[in-house]
Amino acid sequence: TLNSGGDLDTAFAKADHVVRQTYQVQRLAPAPMEPRGVVADYQPEDDLLTVWDSTQHPHHVREHLVHLLSRTYEGTRVVAPDVGGGFGEKGCLFSEEVLVPYLAVVLGRPIKWMENRQENMTAFHGRGHSMEVQAAVKSDGTILGIRVHIVADLGAYYLLSTPQVPVLTSHRLTGPYRTPAMSVEVQGVVTNKPPTGAYRGAGGPEAAFCMERTIDLIALDLDLDPAEVRRVNFISPEEFPHDTPTGITYDSG
Incomplete structure (x- = not known):
């Protein structure tokens, strides 16, 4: 994926200095207080499937169950009780959230599944980006343009939010700073690790770390x-609404 805007070649040609650095945004496990869990009960006389799911998105789970199990919306109910923390991990759809309701329908009896802590630590990770940055600046610290190459470790399997996070990072990289030109190349790689997905800001913290550290290095x-340096590059109030080179419009700030 390539996300770019502005005249980057001119920015680097006019630069008094170029800052270069590579950042490692490490993988991590969200580790909510309560791991994932699913209970499903099917009442054949009413053709009613009720699922209690430790999820952040019960409506999305319901939609997927209707589609994957060939059910009606009226006959499918998903309840999200107190989830005990989610942090983005429980915003994905995992195989157990489909398998447990499926077994409840097939076997005609309530089915319960609870994830243990070891399973939780290896089922899902957040982040895992390597970010190579080149920033073209003037001698007073004014940013002229930035080039970024992100290599995202996606893990061995795709979840619903797996490919979204590095792309969201690319959109948010400018942060609150005026950046006339930017090019962000996102390269996703498949590895033998757990899948990654949205965690606590979903691309925002990765982008902020990259940009703020680059400001410090400038x-x-x-x-x-x-x-x-931050003051020189801050987007001023009279510049709003402000269009970033990565395709975002700030209506205010």
Whole structure:
């Protein structure tokens, strides 16, 4: 995926200095207080399937169950009780959330499945990005353009949010800073690790870490105050609404 805007070649040609750095945004396990769990009960006399699911998105789960199990909306009910923490992990649809209701219908009896902590730590991870950055700047710290190459470790399997996070990162990279030109290349790689997906901001923290650390390095290389570099590049109130080179419009700020 390539996300770009502005004249990046001109930005680098006019730059007084270029900052280069590679950042590693490590993988992590969300580790909610309560692991995932599903209970399903099927009442054949009413053709009613009721699913209690530790999920952040009960309506999405219901839609998928209707589609995957060839059921009606009226005969499918999903209840999300107190989920005990989710942090994005429970926003995905996992195979157990389909298998448990399926077995309840086929066997005609209530089915319960609870994930243990070891399973939780290996079923889903967040983040896992390597981000190579080049920033073209003027001698006063003004950003002219930024080039970023993201390599996203997607793991061995796809979940619903797996490919979305690195793309969201690419859109959010400019943060609150005026960036006339930017090019972000996103490369997803399949590895022998657990799948990744949305976790606590879904691309926002990754983008903020990359941009804020780059601002610090600009200040360090040019012997400037980091606060002053931020002030120089902040989008001013009169510039709103502001269009970023990565395709986002800030209506206010």
